[in-house]
């Protein structure tokens with residue numbers, strides 16, 4: 001496994017972990033203010049970490065590299081991945097609007113749609129696209145791509161926000177353990 005795909009796989013694990021916490025959040029009793037505060041935080045995490053940072057790395061670096069190695073840009077696996085990123089953005093927008101409107105059922109329907117989409121999407125990337133990437137992109141090229149990832153991450157997230165996201169996830173985790 002190259003360094004770039006390894007980094008993206010680790011991010012998949014973080015996203016899947018948050019989706020599991022989100023499942024619990026929707027299921028456990030909570031007062032409405034606390035519930036919507038957590039939902040708003042989840043939307044923030046998904047916008048910044050899952051979409052801007054993770055999908056940004058794939059769209060700006062990994063996918064173009066695969067296209068340069070001969071994988072079709074539109075028809076085929078990359079086209080499907082891009083379409084799923086767009087659908088994911090629509091779900092996040094719907095979740096964000098539902099938080100604004102304090103519409104719990106709307107939020108939870110959009111969140112369930114998002115979680116289902118992303119779990120399947122991540123599975124396809126882990127099982128198919130990244131396996132292909134490891135065959136086509138050399139370790140040396142992946143090292144370079146990983147450095148580009150680091151710069152990109154610093155520009156879209158930066159240290160302060162990274163810490164903030166960790167603190168948020170930690171808070172959700174504690175809440176969950178409270179209910180077990």
Ligand SMILES: [Fe+2]
Nearest residue numbers: 055058081125
């Ligand atoms: Fe993706």
Ligand SMILES: [Fe+2]
Nearest residue numbers: 008058122125
């Ligand atoms: Fe991904």
